[in-house]
Amino acid sequence: MSVSNQAQRQPREPVTTVADVNTADCPSRGILDHVTSRWGVLALAALLEDTRRFSELRRVIGGVSEKMLAQTLQALERDGFVHREAYPVIPPRVEYSLTPLGTEVARQVWALARWTEGHVHEVLAARETYDAAKAAR
Amino acid sequence: MSVSNQAQRQPREPVTTVADVNTADCPSRGILDHVTSRWGVLALAALLEDTRRFSELRRVIGGVSEKMLAQTLQALERDGFVHREAYPVIPPRVEYSLTPLGTEVARQVWALARWTEGHVHEVLAARETYDAAKAAR
């Protein structure tokens, strides 16, 4: 059988596999998960406005626990979105800022956050309509 | 910055409380959570490209279970982002599309998804740097 040998055409292609979020095991999934995570969005948006210290971020982002903020910031730092600057002073002082890469994402999630804030009423109205229609059946 | 322009012009404004995602109990948090949820992002992005049927969406979005897709679509429908059109035929046929409101958000999450796909390599490189620096200590 002429077992169709597909993709034997270019033997020395630099394997620039195109990322695709719709593929289950694509690394872009994980990155998107970090960026769009519950606290990731808010941290990025907050840092877009200004460089901030750990406890400043904690105060700005209502409801984050220390644990989750630390965890979130570490993930974002590892992904190259956030820069962490620790000053060896007592008491400790750590400043978080966005990298150029982080600034790009942050602008997008910031816009998303603002958009959401501006359309809360429409969504709330839609929910009422939906719930009413469902209850009527 | 446009967050703080409270209307002080009209004294009898119906107190349109300004939404703030940084406040723990603001409804905008929940909306943002739906939009930025694991499958919410992908569903919105997929629907921006075309109206799709349930099982089409399942095929497009790699790795979603039926349960999660149904759940996600219901949340998005309730929030007024997605329109569900069910045709009473056999076998069942249900088409999902974006509402005008949904199209606005979808454009943003679509851009985010696309951006992520395009910067996977930079993030992966950042992770290696981070991990190497950490292992060295």
Place this chain on the structure above:
DNA sequence: CCACTAGCTTACTCAAAAGTGGGTACTTAC
């Protein structure tokens, strides 16, 4: 001597998210 500070880490715990496997009702294809 003790508390207090900032920025974490660790352990414990629980609730929510998500996966698994089943069922439904009907039809067409094999």
Place this chain on the structure above:
DNA sequence: GTAAGTACCCACTTTTGAGTAAGCTAGTGG
């Protein structure tokens, strides 16, 4: 007659996200 497709729902279990509370560092103020 049995499987597959269609768009779900329901019950059950596993996995993960996230909160709470504690400990840690090392120096400063009381």
